[in-house]
Amino acid sequence: MDRRDAVKRVAILMGGALSASTLSVMLDSCSQAPKKGSGTQFTEDEKSMVDRMSDIIIPKTDTPGAKEAGVPAFIVMMMQECYPEKDQQQFHDGLAAFDSRCRKQYKKSFLELSPEKQTEALTQLDKDVLGKNKGQFKDLAFYRRLKELTLLGFFTSKPGATETLRYVQVPGHYDGCVDYHKGDKAWAT
Helix, strand or coil, X not given: CCXXXXXXXXXXXXXXXXXXXXXXXXXXXXXXXXXXXXXXXXXXXXXXXXXXXXXXXXXXXXXXXXXXXXXXXXXXXXXXXXCCHHHHHHHHHHHHHHHHXXXXXXXCCHHHCCHHHHHHXXXXXXXXXXXXXXXXXXXXXXXXXXXXXXXXXXXXXXXXXXXHCECCCCCCCCXXXXXXXXXXXXXXX
16 A cells, blocks of 8 residues: 555544645655755744644543654654645744733743643634634634644554554454444554
8 A cells, every 4th residue: 555545544534634735735745755954943842832732632541642652743744844834834833823822811831831721722722723713813723734733643653543543453354344332442444
C-alpha cells in the first residue's frame, strides 16, 4: 500500500475528522520533494505551546495521551516539511494570537497559566473556532489545523493504534459481521 492510500484509509477510519485542506497537503506532499531548511522554525515557547495544547486535546488516561505518542514533534515536523510557508506563517501567527488572548484574559501567557486555566483557555478556543461562531475568529483558525494534526498524529502512532484502538498486526480473514459490545474499541486495522 502506498502512502496516499494509507492517508485516505486513516481519514476514513477517523470518521472524516480531517479537513480537505489537511488531506490535500498530505496527498500533495506525496509527489513533492520535502523542503529542507526553508521551513519556518519553531521557537522553544511555540514547541512548548504545541506540546501542552496537544496534551490537553488528547490527555493521558488509562491509555497514552498525545504527548506520550510523540504528537507534538509530529505536528512541528508536519508544519515544517509538508505545509507551504503561508500556512506555516498562519500557524505561527495563530499561536501568537492565542497567547495574546490569554494575556488579555488571564494576565499571563498560556505557558504561565495553571493546568486548569490552560484547559479552560483551550476549551474556549475550541468552542470559538469550531463552534457556532467559527467565522469570527480568523486569526485563531490555526487551531483547526492543530487539532487535525493532533488526531492524525495520535491515531497513526503506535500507542494510538495499538493501545487506544483494537489492533491485529496481521489481520486474518474478512468478517463483515462482527458483533459490537458496548465499550469495545474501534478497529485500527
